[in-house]
Amino acid sequence: MTADRKKQQAAQAALAHVREDQIIGIGTGSTVNHFIEALAAQKLRIRGAVSSSEATTARLKTHGIEVLDLNSTGELDIYVDGADESDRQLRLIKGGGAALTREKIIAAASHRFVCIVDDSKLVEVLGRFPLPVEVIPMARAHVARALRRLGGHPVYRESTLTDNGNQILDVHGLSILDPISLEQAINQIVGVVTVGLFASRPADVLIVGGETGVVSMTA
């Protein structure tokens, strides 16, 4: 089975967590794109969606799903998003698609975070996937030096500008044994906008698409 088919199965299974009349936070990426297709096909009468990126907003609008401003919705019932890696405690690395900042904001503002992945994303220790860090452009070199002192090898993701007008450093070579401490340490570096470690706010449910169907995990 292809990875894309596994993502599609996980996305379809996430529909079971969605109710009519809810406002749904929606992430970014190929797995979430399957979720948007499934949501539109199901014709559930949701109250609208809060989007984590310009790409997701465009896709929601093509399906006639109303996109709402997080400042006017209050807390969200549910947030559905993919991830680049998850460990078994549902702590995540996100930001491969450069949408990490808005994703982290929506996750923080949601009661329940349902994460959908294919089985290649499940790891014992986070860090095989280079950790994305969104930075204010003028601080990029300063932040890179600080990340090297934390033991990583930051690489500038050239030709990528985030939806917020910022740049991305991808930090290679980390074996993240204490994700909460590393998240806090990177958050302390001046010039960092967001680190793509979702450890202090992990997922609540992880739906993993694999060869034999989907498995749901909770922390």
Ligand SMILES: O=C[C@H](O)[C@H](O)[C@H](O)COP(=O)(O)O
């Ligand atoms: O910035 C992008 C997001 O964090 C995505 O959720 C992540 O990169 C996973 O993307 P995909 O579903 O395409 O594997």
